[in-house]
Amino acid sequence: MTETSSLVQPIVLLVDKNDPAGHRDSIVAxxxxxxxxxxxxxxxxxxxxxxxxxxxxGRFTKSVRRADLKAFTKLESDEAFQHESHVVVGKAKAMAYLPSAYEDMPKSLTRLQVSGTDLPDAPLTAPSRRRSGDPIIVLNGALGMSTGKSAAQAGHALFAWQLNRGEMDGELTSIRLASTDLIIASAEEFETLQTVAASQLIVDSGLTEIDPNTATAFVIERP
Incomplete structure (x- = not known):
């Protein structure tokens, strides 16, 4: 399926070459x-x-695009095409928009690159609060996915978790989202943690980086 055949949710990730955020913070943001x-x-x-x-x-298609500091700052203040959410985790910043057809996106988004988004690994900035029931994204670290690819797969998993919580839990879900944690699991850990998954297993279609039908991510909840 191409970008023009269905709606896609654009997500813009800050990639500042002079002061890059960490891989894990960027995925979670x-x-x-x-x-x-x-x-x-x-x-x-x-x-x-x-x-x-x-x-x-449809398929909940997401497109994670990278923007340098100048482009990201300009998009932050763009009143003609406003973001729906703006998240900061450590030095990482991300914005998400309404789903739209690729051809309806402004050039300020479509000209941003999707590939090549890879940031240095560093410990995740710890959530300010940790409570029972908070989501923990589990990524298949054996795949060696880039930051951009990892972010898209983590987004699929967290979205699936949110949908599992039900339509009546929006306010509580928003609070819990702010406490999202992350595990980049080994192949053995990834298989073991699936036994306590709180969302469906995300299986990638294999259009980029990895083979089709590869399991990439899911969410567990903090005990």
């Missing part, structure tokens, strides 16, 4: 941004754009 954009529509009194329904009926 992008995943939270993607899911928070929808979770906000579940809060009391919130309105939901019709594009969400069309996107939800």
């Amino acid at each position: 992008a995943a939270i941004a993607s899911t928070s954009a929808y979770a906000k529509t579940l809060e009391p009194g919130a309105e939901r754009d019709r594009s969400w329904e069309q996107w939800l009926s």
